[in-house]
Amino acid sequence: MSEKIPKDFINELLSRTDIVELINNRLILKKCGKNYKAQCPFHHEKTPSFTVSYEKQFFYCFGCNIHGNAIDFLMNYEHLSFVESIEELSTIHGIQIPFEHTKNNDFYIKKQKLYLLMQKLCYLYQKNLKLDNLANKYLYKRGIDQEMVNVFSIGFSSINWNKFCIKFNIEKKLEQELLSHNIISINKQGYKYDPFQGRIIFPIQDQHGRIVAFGGRSINNFLPKYINSQETNIFSKSKQIYGLYQVKKKFFKPKYLLVVEGYIDVITLTQYNINYVVSSLGTATTIEHIKILFQNTDTVIYCYDGDEAGKNAAWKTLKKALPYISDQKTLKFILLPNNEDPDITIRKEGKEKFQIRINNAMSMSKFFFKYILKNVNLSSIDDKFYLSVRALPLINTITSDTIRIYLRQTLARMIGILDDNHFEKFLYEQEIKKRQKTYFYVKSTPMRMLIALLIQNPNLAIITPPVQILKQRNIKGLDIFLEILEICLNNPNINTGQLLEYYRNTKISNILKILSGWDHMIVQEEIQNMFLDLLTNVYNKILEERQEYLIGKERIKGLTISEKQEIWSINKKLLKNSIKKRK
Incomplete structure (x- = not known):
């Protein structure tokens, strides 16, 4: 899909992005010489081998060989598609993607409209809550104060949609947009209704604070007790963590995340100054949830009811999380008294005692054997x-x-x-x-070394001698070198990350990525000389091939005057290049 977004726009987006800042907002980078290092987020390691270069706007792991620019990092770290990564960077920089393809452009515009509609509806729900006594009585009964209502943007949906529209003077155009995006619905009798009607509304926010969906809780005990928005282009239950936005606003790197089951559990614990609470929207924990949690903290604590259903849910979560546990990433469990949820427990025993439960959370290994040994007789073979x-x-x-x-x-x-x-x-x-690990080995050749040096140091293009003699020559890889050289000359400030983006989804993309991270064992001060030496060798090879051809022709049938002048010129150039080399 990359061809449907203008390459100039992608280049501009990358030029605005500082890959060090982007990655440092997700990992803890430490300065190491002119680069930055961290423990690789893509494989388990004890010694940091994940390197980020500000100069090249490029990351590379010497342990697992994963590498790329800012777009590649988002694709791998946050499990986004190429277009989603572009959207993420566009959102960060506050610019709109000018899709070349109408269908894709419509899709993108639809997503932007969805964000806007969700925000408008959230605002109306919040206004409605202030005017509804029944909803306010429910929140008062549950002990939720006004500060939490504001922090989590809690609202209320009226039972009657038509009255709701009249109350807030909702225009027909807005109502039609809500219908076309399936945010509100229409039944067989033609009656318009809000799927959340009569419910307390809990807006669900993404990492940028945008409203992507809603959760609703009935206040009259009609079933189901909780419902969520249907999945859309901007909302997937398996990838969303409720309350994470609020936690991240307070703490860049939370010391732990306490995962509970319900919206009100998150809100109540936050009200009691347990400031690291999130929820997986009341749904079963997914692998995507686990990845997101571990991306934001090193310790994840799951809090479940202590009955059999709670223990079984904890076990299912543990099995999914095992591949993502490491020396740095820890999983713990809290099992509450039977038939109690965090909301009930903290109100009954207070913050200090609940904090003790958190501090004494059961380790992964202890819970693992406690559960797996259930009904096992160790005296039986x-x-x-x-x-x-x-x-x-x-x-x-x-x-x-x-x-x-x-x-x-x-x-x-x-x-x-x-x-x-x-x-x-x-x-x-x-x-x-x-x-046993297997690595993709690329044999070193002078041309590959030239390409590697140019990709890693695009400014070398400026010192490259005229290339007319190189064109139309049958040397393997020469056409690629000349193409990259032209891109560098046409874009004087281009960096490695931007250069690689020109070749995304091409046949040579992988080999160029490997060359971009190639350790050529050349100290920085000698890179320019090595590049020119290699280039001279290529020139000499071409001159020597032409020289041999002309000498052979002279022996057979002689040379024309112009050919004699050419061989004289070749001899002179080869001699000059030889003297330069000796110096």
């Missing part, structure tokens, strides 16, 4: 075998060597294998092939 068969596949999904080995050794002792080394040796032999 069959039960021990059942336990190992059930536990090992789950433990082996953990990428952290330290945690995985600790859990396996704990399991070994439980089933009666006291020799940890023997057990680990057995498991290692089973996994050794699976754990």
